[in-house]
Amino acid sequence: MGSEFNWHEEAEKQWDDRSEMWSSKSRVMWEEGSRSTIVPFLKQHIGKGAIADLGCGDGFGSYLLFQEGFEVTGVDLSKDMIERANSRIQNEGLSFVQGDLTDLPFQSEQFDGAMAINSLEWIETPYKGLEEIKRILKPGGRLCIGLLGPTAMPRINSYRRLYGEEVICNTMMPWELRKMAEETGWKCIDGQGVYKRGVEETHLHTLDEEMKQALTFMWLFIFEKNG
Template sequence: MWNSKSREMWDDGSRCTIIPFLTKHITKGKVADLGCGDGYGSYLLYKAGFDVTGLDLSEDMVARANERVNGERISFVQGDLTDLPFKDESFDAAMAINSLEWTEVPYKGLEEMKRILKPGGRLCVGLLGPTAMPRINSYRRVYGEEVICNTMMPWELQKMAEETGWTCVDGQGVYKRGVKDHHVAELDEELKQALTFMWIFIFEKQ
C-alpha cells in the first residue's frame, strides 16, 4: 500500500513541501534518510545534490528502494531507528519523516540520530500531527492494548529535543486540504501545531 502512493505524496501530496523546506536549512553533505520506505524521498534528496543513505526497518521497503536505484549514488540498508548501523558522527544531516513516532521509545531514536550526526549537524523531522488519520493505530491504547504508533505531539518532540542537546531552528505545518493560509496566519505556533496533519522541524545538534 505504501509503495503505491509514496511518489504521489512526495510530488503533490502531504510531503511535497519537505524537500524545499529542508534545502533552506541544509545545503550540502552526506544525509541519512531514516525510515526511507521505498526510497522515493531519498531519491529526491539525491536529485537535490546530497549524498544519501536510506534506512528502513522493513526488508521489503529496502528491496523496493534498491530496485529504484539505477546507477545513482544512493545506498539503502535495513536497520532499526533506535539502533542505527552507522558510525558516530558519520553524517552531516539526517531526515526522518513519519518514522520517529513508530518507535516504542522515541527518545532512543532521537539519541541515535544525534550520535550519527557531526557537531552542528541538522535533522529534519516530520511528525504526524493531531489531525492525522494514522493515529487510529494508537487509539486502542485506551483499552490497555499494545499499539504500534506512539501518539507524540509536536510540542512534546520539541521539548524532548531541547532537553537533550538540540536547538530548534525552524518549523512549519502541513495541513489538511480544508485548512487555508488565512485560517492559521494569526495563530501562535502551539495552535498552528494543534491543527496539523504533520509538523516539520529542523533541529541542530549542539
C-alpha cells in the same frame, strides 16, 4: 508491555506487510500530497553533503534528496521496503540498508544531516531514536523531522492502546517532541506545518505556533545538534 510482545519484531512484520500499499502511493505523497513541501523546507536549512533518510520506506523521498545534490543513505526497519528501494532506484551516491532507528548501522558523526519523516513515532522509546540520530550527526548537523499532527488520521495506528492492546505507534504532540529535543541537546531552528484542505493561510497568520500546530496533519521541525 506484555512479556510476549516484541515491539521491534512486530514493527518489522507490520511494515513488511504494508510495503506494497505504501509503495503504491509514496510517489504521489512526495510529489503532490502531504510530503511535497518537505524537501524544499529541508533545503532551506541543510546544505549539500551526506544525509541519512531514516525510515525511508521504498526510497522515493531519498531519491528526491539525491536529485537535489545530496549523498543519501536510506534506512528502514522493513526488509521488504529496502528490497523495493534497491530494485527501483540504483544510483551512485544513493544507497539503502536495513536498520533499526535505535541502533543505526553507522559510525558516529558520519552524516552532515538527517531526515526522519513519520518514523520516530514507530519506536517503542522515541528518546532512544533521537539520541541515535544525534550520535550519527556531525557537530552542528541538522535533522529535518516530520511528526504526525493532531488532525492526522494515521494516528489511528495508536488508537487501540486505549483498549489496552499492544500497538507499535507512539503518537506525540509537536510540543512534546520539541520539549524532549531541547532537553536532550538539540536546538530548534525552524518549524512548518502541513495542513489538510480547508485550512487557508488567512486562517493561520494570526495564530501562534501552538495554535498552528493544533491544526496540522504534520509538523516539520529543523533541529540542530549542539556541539
